[in-house]
Structure formats: structure tokens, C-alpha cells
Amino acid sequence: MTRCIGISVRPVIELSKNAAQRMIPQKWGRIINIGSVFGEGAPLPGVTMYIATKFAVHGFTRGLSRELGVVEITVNGVQPGPIVTEMSPENAPHSEVMKKLTSLGCYGRVEEVASAVASLALPESAYINGETLTVDGGWNA
Template sequence: MKTLHGKTALVTGGTRGIGAASAYRLADAGASIAITYSSSAESAEEEVSRLEGLSIEARAYKADAAKPESLPQVVDQIVNDLGDIAILVNNAGMFGGGMIGEIKYEDYRRIMSINVDALFTTTQAVLKSMPDGGRIINIGSVLGERATTAGLSVYNASKFAVAGLTRSWAKDLAARNILVNVVQPGPIATVMNPEDGENSDFMRGLTALGRYGQPHEVAALVAFLAGPEASYITGATL
């Protein structure tokens, strides 16, 4: 059933991992899809072709999350091309770390700029024309609620910020029935966090199931939050 037919969804960082899987699930439910990418136009066009195979309209837009002040222009172009954005999936982000006595300020600023500032400016731009009843789904991290290891204070802080913004925006936007939730996955098998990575055994040990999750498992939750069955869920951490 095409429960999202007639709606436009924007998935930031939508060319791989959780972003690509989420875009596909939303497209499969009938939504028109805009994805953003930072570097590889070829990968973006491949993803657009995959989405178009579901008989929906899809487009890719180059966007630099490290320059959050530039993102409203990208949003304006998407709205011009595909119509008002009813579903926003703030997925673009970066992982990085360093001990507090060693991490450079410019690295701190880059992590916060991409993980928090870009999310903020994108959301503000989308809200200018988002219809009442829209959905905002922020992709956070389990590290946004607990610190599992040393050396990740800045990344953790960025994801704590995402969780805090989510809860506050849920209240800010309740009068418009715009629902805002955050998905905080544990270790997910992506290019940024491979199952066979340096700390993969440690990461698996933190999970009850003893394995990495897969992008499609997170995407299923994103699609649920975007759909009609989630009409009474807002300000939630999942």
C-alpha cells in the first residue's frame, strides 16, 4: 500500500548506509524522494536510478553539511523541483573523536557543524513550507544517551544535542501536528562503521543480540515514523 503517495521526502546523506536504505523504504511507500550527497555525483545518480525503479520521482542534490549556512538554498531548490517537503530525515553526519586534551578545535567545530548545525539549518529551511502534519525524523546514535568508551566526547555531545533538539522541537511544532522523533541506533553495518572494523568485537559486545544491525532494519523504523501508524508518536527516542 502506497501510504506516502503524494508526499515529498528529503533524506540528507541519502546515497549509502542508513540514508540510502531509508530513502528506498520511503520511495517504496510512494513518496517522491530528494537525497543529498557531499562528494560522489556518480553514486548519487546510481541511487536515483535505483529509486526511480520504484516508479517514483527522485532527484539528488549536492550539499556540503560542513557549510550549514549554504543548506537553505539546497532546500529551496528541492521545494521548487518536487514541492513542499512533508517528510524530513536528517541523516547526514560524521563520526570522529579524540581525547579532550588532544582533539583540535577545528575538528570539534567540524563534527558539531555537520552533526548539529547542518541539521538545525536544514530543518529551519524545510519548516518554512512543510505542511501541517509533517514528519521530522532525526538519526542520532545510542551514544546520544550514554558514553561507552573514552575519546568520543565531541561525537557524543553532538548526538546528545540531536536528542535534545528533537524533544524541544516536538513541543515547538505540536500546534502544527508536525511530529519529531529521533532514532538512536547502536552499531550498524555501514561504510562508516564496518562489521569487521578495528573495534567491531567491542561494539558487538555492547549489544544484547551480539551483532551489528543492518541499514534496512533502521530504515523500517524510519518508514514507520513517516507513516500513518505513527500519528501519536512525537518527542520519542527509539
């Protein structure tokens, strides 16, 4: 349990804290936390602690948005679904199950997650605060 929190929650809190300390004097900034589609629900058994940590990231993002919004720092999140990475290859034993949980029937690409992050960082996104953009191929549809 402690290891899961140390990997999934503590870094988000520490990085957000460090970023906020640099942004507060400027009264402007964007903090974008990366969570997981598991921060929205529990679609599979056997990953309870992982799910709990992703809910924690989601809640932390919303709470921090309230605290930093007053100094024009927005805090948002991106929750990827199944994405092709070195740790999660498209041909892994569990990949067919994961693909079936999306309405598109496939894994996403890292570039699609990066695009969501980049859009939240734009000056034109200044009124988006405390939100989590889900990039999941229709997992939560």
C-alpha cells in the same frame, strides 16, 4: 570541536528548519532526525565531543517537537547503534568491542534503521511526538 558540531548538529538543525518551513503551511508533516546510540550515554572513553553532539541532536528533536506539535508536525528521532556501513564495516578493528556492547552480539543492518524511520513517518504514528526510537541491538538494555 567546531568541526564535530558542524558535521553532527548543524545539518540536523538546518534540514529540520527547511522541512518545517514547507510543512507549516500544510499544518502536517513528519520530521525524523537521525542521531546515535551515543545520544543516550557514554559507554566508551575518547569520544566525548561525538557524544555531546548526539545528545544535542536528541535535545533538539525533543525541543522542536514542542514547537511544531501545535501545527500537527511531529518531530522524532532514530538512534542507531552499531550498523554495518561503508564507514563502519563489521570487520573494523573496533568491531568486536562494539558487538560485545550489544545484547545481540552483532551489528545491525541499514534496512533495520530504515524500517524504524518508515514506521515513524506513517499516518498511524501521528501521536508519537518528541520521542527517539533506539535501534541498537540491545546496546542500552
